[in-house]
Amino acid sequence: MKTISLSIKTQLILTFIAISSIVIIVVSYFNFTSNIKQEKNSFIQNSLIQANLLADFSVSALVFRDMDGAKENLEKLKSDNNIQRVIIFDNQGDIFSEYNPLDIREIAQIDIKEVHLVSKKEEFLNYGILKISVPLKHNNIEYGTLYLEKSTAIITKLLKKLFSEVILFACVLLLLIYAISIFLSNYLLKPILSLASTAEEIASTQNYGTRVSYNSKNEIGSLYKAFNSLVKDTENLTNNLELQVNIRTKELNTKTVQLEESLIDLQQTQQKLIESEKLSALGNLVSGIAHEVNTPLGNAITGSSVITKETQALVEEFNDGTLKKSTMQRRLDVINETSSLLSRTLHYASGLIKSFKQISVDQVTNDIREIQIKDYIEEVFLTNHNKLKLVPAKVTIEANDDLVIKTSPGVISQIINNLIQNSIKHGFDNYKGEAQISVCIEEKDENLIIEYKDNGIGINEDIKEKVFEPFVTTKRNSGGTGLGLNIVYNLIIQKLKGSLEMTSTENIGTKFIITIPMKNSLMEKK
Template sequence: MTDSTVRLSIRSLFLWVVMAIATITLVISSSLSMYTQIKTYREELTAQVEMLAELISFNAAGYLIDGDRDSADKRLKSLSAAPIVLNVHIYRRNPEFGELALFTRYQREGHPQVESKSTQLLNYLSPKISDAVIEIAREVTDDNKNRVGYVYLRASADSFNQLVGQSILLNLSVMFIMMVVSFLLALRLKRIITDPIEHLSEFLRRTSRHRDYSARSQSPNIREFSILSEAINVMLSRIQEYMQKQQIAEERHRKLNASLEDMVNQRTLALKDANQELIQTLEKLHQFQRQIVQNEKMASLGDMVAGVAHEVNTPIGLGVTASTMMLDRLVDIEKEFESKTLKASTMRKFLTESQENLNIIYRNLNRAAELISSFKQVAVDQTSESSRSFCFAQLVNEILLSLRPRLKKLPHTIHVDCDPTLTVNTKAGPINQILINLIMNSILHGFEGMENGEINITAELLPSDKLKLVYRDNGRGIPNHIRKRVFDPFVTTKRGQGGSGLGMHLVYNLVTQALNGTIALTSEEGNGVEFVIVFPVASTENRAQLKLNH
């Protein structure tokens, strides 16, 4: 931190704090003292005036009863001996009407006359101090405590004001003197505290500038600063030891660097060889992984071939049987025709049987052709990565038809919810392989131990030219320890039972790499699974274009 950024110093801060504390203390104490003195002066003045008012009212009772005004005037003139009395009014009460009338008055020489207060006497039963005067009124009663009149007394408060002024002046003088004394003491105390700090600061600045860590600070007379000085000396001693050790270490480091350069060069060459070997090993690993994934696809296709072959065998066998029967019947008809024993009924029967056999042959051959065509398209899609336009519902039906040899013996059901006119342009092969793997996973893993499994496949075209494919089943779900790693290679619950652990890894790669999409999994153990797959497609408005392409 530079000097320009420093706003306060210990000296100024200490001085300001001490003076602030002294000022606040003196102001509070002086204010309390003045308040107490003024209150005392006020109470003394009030007590003196009340005593005079009581004395005058006691003496005025006889004069009011007798009506002796001259005696009352003489008595009031004796008040000249009391310098604070300015005006005295004695009011007599009319017994018949209850009204007050001025009986007599006293006025100190040199002071103006005060108008009658007969209507305001009740306001002065409590002393009122205002404008350097104090006013008070007292009742005049006879021996029977009957009110016969009032006494109004107006006294001077100059002595009170003088005492208040003297008190304020005295307190201000004392406060000023104490402020000066506090300031001088603060300066002295500041010098005692800040001088050792400045010496220590200058010592540290000089030590850091010259890097002379062998210097030691002198111990001040103040205990706390002496502890600080000792701590600084200990720190300097440790720094000196550290610097010496660092110099020794640097010397060793310089010697070591000379020998390390050759060692680093040797290890660098060894590391390059190891990196090259690691890269080759990693490339081989990727090749093996791609080969395993390809083998998995071919194995799936081989299983499909076996199933389709078994499925095609039945309609072809029925067609062979029907054609053989037709040939036998044709031989019989030919014999009867040559022997001229052919009857019309026999001919009719032959025609009927021929028609039935031909229908059987056509239906079975058509069924076999559908199976072969569906398998052909599925096989082409699985081995091809090119895009084509197709009806999505038709693609799903072809996949289910190719899987029928496996599915027909199982009690599980598959529901497809898709717009039959939905036509898209994308890669059919990855979709084919994805659905086959998901369905086979549900059959082998999800529906294990279940009698009636249910699969729901939903497809819809999103406004952003993306296809959303949702696959659900009501199977056993995926265990918690498998769910987070389900898309990793070689993760399976059928280890040692024919499961390779590459099915879901293949699905993930097909979605993210072949289709440039995303896949999300939701599953709870015992509540089935849900896969949400979203990938971009090029949609077409109708199926006419698809039919033209075929």
């Protein structure tokens, strides 16, 4: 709804005119209605007097049945144009004599008890016809009735003239009031409007050195004095504010430079921490692979010694001619079984070294390539096998074997490694139950969903809300840095442009839901 804004001068004029108009209308209304009532009553009373006089003159003619005399009396009414009809009735209701210049045929209704004023409401101030019935008496003997019909045009004309004069008077008075209101508003509001104009100019130009003057000690003079005081205070405050703003601006610029330097240092420190975590993970990977390879290689050396020993014994017996068929069969069975065990052991060691080689290269280079995500995560778990078997933890990986994603395997490896380390160090620390880790991988709405879950002791409620913040750990006295989940969070959000959700319940377990876009899921290839 549009708001109509009027100036105070216009409002004052309109208010003055409105109040004056109401007063004029009320006074004029009561004056006019009073005049109407007075003229109406006066007309009726005069008409009654006229009817009674006419009845007095006509009664003798009716008594003596002097029709010529009655007619002569009625003819004298021609000088009164307002009289429309006069009828003299005898006691039998018959017309004795009649004056009817307008030849009115309407039947006269005689009612001696009332005076009837038949109004014509369709015409303004027209009261129509006045009907009067007067008894014709002589010595208290009633001989008949005088019926008089008289037009009210004379009072209608008078009242219309009065109405026009009232309207004219009201209009002239309103014009006079309008002129007076303009004069008074200019006289009274001029200093206030001048002050308002000066205030607008000061607000526009910000020139708080401006002062106003008004030579009077009335309320407006006090207003001017207060305005000057306010402007002076504003000028002082503005000057002080500008000085404070300059000082604060310099301080802010200094703080901004310091913050930028701190941000750069923080980014560098964060990058160093990530690289340090990478190297730490790579060191753990080397340690784990070395431990894992050591067992199959030891078995291979043992098997090789057995084969060598059996082969030498077989050659010696053959050269000495003491070789029996049964002995040869027994030694060949041992050599065959040992060589088969040796082959499986070497293949297992070869697989471990191949996984170590690929994952270690991925963690260092961060190259982007297509991987079968299930196989790759299985390789990551394989490199952590020696640590998982110490818990021990049962690992379950569910995914489509053909599910392929183009990403940086090193980032995926670092994320899964940190989650595994988090489960081992925190989830299964002093764990008494059957430890389980499950990974469920699926493609949904052009996103790769990785759900990592363990059934460990869960995360304490005190740190659950800030578990992804840096340096938050419950193992600080045991060598924990509190950077593992922070690095996981940053890698998923910043590197892979994905999202990470976590739910955890104490003594039930912890679940991480990783969502990675299948397309453009990583930063630009370096």
